[in-house]
Amino acid sequence: MRDEPEGNSIMQKSKLRLYAPVTPNKTSLSSHSMAAARKSKRHKLTADDINLDHMDDKFLMKKAKKVDISQTCTFNSLNFTTSTTVGQSDTLISQSNVSNAGGSRAKKIDMSWENAVETARGQPDGAERSFHETKLSRVDEDDDEGSIGAAKSVENDDEEEELPAAEEKKKKSIKTQIKTAARRLKSFRVKGGKSGGAEPGTPGKRKIVNPALTDDTCNPESPKKKLKFEEMTRKERKKMRRLMKNNSELIKSSKNVWEELRRHDLAEERRIELCDVLYKHVKGKVKEMVFAHDTARVIQCLIQFGDPDQRQMVFEEMKDQMVPMAKSKYAKFVVRKVLKYGTRPQKNFVFKAFHGNVRKLIRHKEAAEVVEYAYNEYANASQRLALLEEFYGPSFILFKTFETKCLDDIMLSQPDKKDMILSNMKEALLPLVDKSILMHSLVHRVFFEFFHYANSKMKTDMIEVLREGLVSMLHTRDGARVAMQCVWHGTTKDRKIIIKSLKSHVVKVCQEEYGHMLLLALFDVVDDTRILQKIIIDEMLKSVEQVATDQYGRKVLIYLLSPRDPLHFHPDIVRILQEGDKNTTSKKDMSTRHKELLEAVSEPLLQYVIDHTKDLVLNNASLLFLLSILTHAQGDPTQAMEAVAKIAAEPFTAGSLDNFHIVEHPAGHLTLKRLILNDKDRLQQGNTVLFSQVLMNTLPSGRLKSWAACNRGCFILLGLLELENPKVTAEVQKQLAGVKKSLKKMTFKGSHILLQKLGDTD
Numbered sequence: 001m002r003d004e005p006e007g008n009s010i011m012q013k014s015k016l017r018l019y020a021p022v023t024p025n026k027t028s029l030s031s032h033s034m035a036a037a038r039k040s041k042r043h044k045l046t047a048d049d050i051n052l053d054h055m056d057d058k059f060l061m062k063k064a065k066k067v068d069i070s071q072t073c074t075f076n077s078l079n080f081t082t083s084t085t086v087g088q089s090d091t092l093i094s095q096s097n098v099s100n101a102g103g104s105r106a107k108k109i110d111m112s113w114e115n116a117v118e119t120a121r122g123q124p125d126g127a128e129r130s131f132h133e134t135k136l137s138r139v140d141e142d143d144d145e146g147s148i149g150a151a152k153s154v155e156n157d158d159e160e161e162e163l164p165a166a167e168e169k170k171k172k173s174i175k176t177q178i179k180t181a182a183r184r185l186k187s188f189r190v191k192g193g194k195s196g197g198a199e200p201g202t203p204g205k206r207k208i209v210n211p212a213l214t215d216d217t218c219n220p221e222s223p224k225k226k227l228k229f230e231e232m233t234r235k236e237r238k239k240m241r242r243l244m245k246n247n248s249e250l251i252k253s254s255k256n257v258w259e260e261l262r263r264h265d266l267a268e269e270r271r272i273e274l275c276d277v278l279y280k281h282v283k284g285k286v287k288e289m290v291f292a293h294d295t296a297r298v299i300q301c302l303i304q305f306g307d308p309d310q311r312q313m314v315f316e317e318m319k320d321q322m323v324p325m326a327k328s329k330y331a332k333f334v335v336r337k338v339l340k341y342g343t344r345p346q347k348n349f350v351f352k353a354f355h356g357n358v359r360k361l362i363r364h365k366e367a368a369e370v371v372e373y374a375y376n377e378y379a380n381a382s383q384r385l386a387l388l389e390e391f392y393g394p395s396f397i398l399f400k401t402f403e404t405k406c407l408d409d410i411m412l413s414q415p416d417k418k419d420m421i422l423s424n425m426k427e428a429l430l431p432l433v434d435k436s437i438l439m440h441s442l443v444h445r446v447f448f449e450f451f452h453y454a455n456s457k458m459k460t461d462m463i464e465v466l467r468e469g470l471v472s473m474l475h476t477r478d479g480a481r482v483a484m485q486c487v488w489h490g491t492t493k494d495r496k497i498i499i500k501s502l503k504s505h506v507v508k509v510c511q512e513e514y515g516h517m518l519l520l521a522l523f524d525v526v527d528d529t530r531i532l533q534k535i536i537i538d539e540m541l542k543s544v545e546q547v548a549t550d551q552y553g554r555k556v557l558i559y560l561l562s563p564r565d566p567l568h569f570h571p572d573i574v575r576i577l578q579e580g581d582k583n584t585t586s587k588k589d590m591s592t593r594h595k596e597l598l599e600a601v602s603e604p605l606l607q608y609v610i611d612h613t614k615d616l617v618l619n620n621a622s623l624l625f626l627l628s629i630l631t632h633a634q635g636d637p638t639q640a641m642e643a644v645a646k647i648a649a650e651p652f653t654a655g656s657l658d659n660f661h662i663v664e665h666p667a668g669h670l671t672l673k674r675l676i677l678n679d680k681d682r683l684q685q686g687n688t689v690l691f692s693q694v695l696m697n698t699l700p701s702g703r704l705k706s707w708a709a710c711n712r713g714c715f716i717l718l719g720l721l722e723l724e725n726p727k728v729t730a731e732v733q734k735q736l737a738g739v740k741k742s743l744k745k746m747t748f749k750g751s752h753i754l755l756q757k758l759g760d761t762d
Helices: 031-039 057-066 113-119 163-191 234-244 248-261 268-282 295-305 308-327 332-341 344-354 365-377 381-391 394-398 407-413 415-432 441-453 456-472 477-489 492-501 506-510 516-525 529-542 544-548 551-561 571-582 590-611 613-617 620-632 638-648 668-685 691-698 703-707 711-721 726-735 737-745 749-758
Strands: 017-021 073-075 078-081
Touching: 248 268, 248 295, 268 295, 268 308, 295 308, 295 332, 308 332, 308 344, 308 365, 332 344, 332 365, 344 365, 344 381, 365 381, 365 441, 381 394, 381 415, 381 441, 407 415, 407 441, 415 441, 415 456, 441 456, 441 477, 456 477, 456 492, 477 492, 477 516, 477 571, 492 516, 492 529, 506 516, 506 529, 506 544, 506 551, 516 529, 516 551, 516 571, 516 590, 529 544, 529 551, 529 590, 544 551, 544 590, 551 590, 551 620, 590 613, 590 620, 590 638, 613 620, 613 638, 613 668, 620 638, 620 668, 638 668, 638 691, 668 691, 668 711, 691 726, 703 711, 703 726, 711 726, 711 749, 726 737, 737 749
Parallel strands: none
Antiparallel strands: 017 078, 073 078
16 A cells, blocks of 8 residues: 555544454354453553554453444454554554464454455445444354354445344343333432431432442352442441451450449449459550540540559550640540549659640640640649740750749849840740630730730730730739730720720620729720720620629729729729829820719619619628719719618518518618718718618608617617718607607617617616
8 A cells, every 4th residue: 555645644643443353254253252342332442552463352352342433444344443544554453363162263364454445344435423333233143153143333324224123122222221220220329328328218329339249130159249338327337447446346345344434323342343354454555545535535534443553554554645645636635634633753744744845735726725734733833834934945944943933033043034035935925826825824824924024115016916815815813914914005006906805705804803804904094985985884884784793793883983992992903903004105194084984884873773773782792882883973863862762661570581671681781871871971072962861751750660679770770860960860869759668678789779879878
C-alpha cells in the first residue's frame, strides 16, 4: 500500500482501536472465550495496551472488555476500529494464535492490512452511524464439530432484512435485565433500610452491592461471602468496631467489673474484691486504656476506689504521659482523679510534669481545665508560683529559686529584672486574649500582676487588646480588679467599648461577688452618664426585682443612692474604689456624676417600693435597701411611706400566729424602728416629709394601744416618743393615756421603759 497523502495529519493523532475478533471458523475459539466475549462490555483498547506483532485469540478476548465503538471496519467477520495511518499499518496485526476446545494450537489467521481491506465490508463514507450499527447475534453450539457458534456482525444495508427479529429479541433481553435489576435494587433498599438510619421497611440509602457477593444464583456452589462494612446494620457495625479494637475481650471484661464497682451502694468487701479483679485486668495496659472514652472511666474508678498500692502501680504506668493525658478529651479526667485521690508525692509529680509546659497547656482547650483545677484546688504557694513563673521569662523556668513565693518577692530581691519580666509577661499575655482562655483564674492572676507593676504605656497597650473580653474575667477577684484597672486607666473610647461589652450581661454582673465592683468603678469615673443610663442602668431597672433580691445586686443599687456610705460599704471596698480617683481621663466632678445617676434611678426605685412593699418590710436583708431608697431617692417619697404605713395599720392581735403583724415580725418591727429613727436625720436636713407623721396620719385612732400589748410594739412606741416631734409626741401620749394601768401589769422590759417615758414613775 502507498503511504498516506501529504497533509493528512488528523489521522496521525488518533489512537488505534480494536474490537474483539469473531473468527469465521467456529472451531477456532473455545466456548469459554466466546461466552466472555458475548457478556463483556466494549471498552477502549489502544495500541499501547497490546502487542501488535504477536497476539493470540485469548489475549484479544481479554482486551475485548476494553474496546469502544468509534469507527468500524469489518474484515473476515472481525470488527476492527482504527485511525492509524496507512503507512504504519502494514504489519499492524500479523498473526493471531487461537486455542481450540481441546486446548491445542489452531492454524494462524492472516491479519494483515491487505487481507483486511480485501475482505472488509464497510459502510460508504458519510453513512449514518448509530448505536445499532454493530450487532452480535448468538450462534448455537455445534456439538458435532466440538466448537461454539460465533457472533455474526450486522453492518450493511444488504442485511437490514435480517435485523428486526434479532433486534427485537435483543430489546426484550435488555428490558428483562432492567426489570430484574430494578426488582433487586428495590429489595436491597427495603431490606437495608437500617443501614441508612431509617426504620426497617422504609427506603434507605442506595448501596453499591457486588452481585457476586449477594446473588447465590450466579454460582450456587460458591460459599456465601461476608457482608461489606457499609452493608451492615448500625448495631452490626458497632459490634464490628468493638471487635477490631486491640484487647477487645479485655476491655469488655473490665467494663463489666466497672459497671458494678462504680455503684455507691456497694458493700466494702465486695468493692475491695472487684478492685483486685479490675487491677489484674488493666495491669500493664494502663497507657493504652486512659485515652479511650470508655476505658478511661475504668481507670478513674480504680484510682478512686483502689487501695494505695493499686493507685501507685497504676500511677507508675502512666506518669510519663501526664502532659499528653492533660490534652486528651478523656484522659484529662484521669489526671484530675490523681490530683484528687493521689498521695502528696503523686500530686507533686503532676505539678513537676506541668513545669515548662504551662504556656502551651493554658492555650489548649482540654488541658487548660486541668491546669486551672490544679492551680485552684491543690497547689500550694510555691507550686502556684512555679505555674506562674513561665510567664515571667525563660530564666525563671531554668533557674528555680525556692525562697521567693510571689512576684512581689522577686521584684524586691531582683529589681533590675522588672523591665525584662514585664516585657516577657506582655509577650506571653497577648496570645491569651481569647474568651475561652480568659475564663481561667491563673490567667487573671498574671494579668493582675502585670497591671500592678506596668507603666502607663504598657497598660494602655494591654487595655486596647483586652477591653472587649473583660466580661469573661469578672467572676474572680483578680479578674474584677483587672477590669477596674482597665476602666481607671483607659481612654474615653476604651470605657465606651467596655460598657458596650457588658450589654445583655448587666444583671449577671450585678449578681457576681467580685464582678459588681466593676459597675461601682464605672459609676465613679465615667463622665458620659447618658451611655451609663442607656446600657447599664436601664437594663438593670428592667430586672430590678431580680437585682434587688440579690445581696450583691442590692449593693449596686445602694451605691447609686448613697455612694461609699460607711453604713453600707466596708472601708476596704471604699479604699479600693478610691484608687480610681486619681485617673487622668475623668474631667467631670464626682458629685455631679452621682447626682445625674441618682436622678435616673430615683423614680423607678420608689415605684418598686410601692409595688413590693410587703416583701421589703418583712425581709431583714432588704431593710437597709428600703431605708436608703426612702432617705436618698429624689422626689416625693410620700406614696412609698404610705404603702409601708398601710401595712402597719392592719389590725393587730398580740401573739397571733395567723396574722403575723409587722409590729411583731422579727424583720418588720426593725423596719419601723429604723424608719422612725431616720426621721431625726430628715429633720436636720430640712425634709418636710417624715415617715412618723405619715404613719400617724394613716393609723386608725386608738390603734397604738394594741401595739403596747407586746414588747416589740412598746419599743416602736418608744421611738415615736423619742423623736422629739411635738405633733407626733402629743398624739402618741394622747392615745396611750388609757393603757398605763395595763402597762404596769406587763412583765416584759419594753412596758417598763415605755411607762417611764410616759411620765408615770409609780
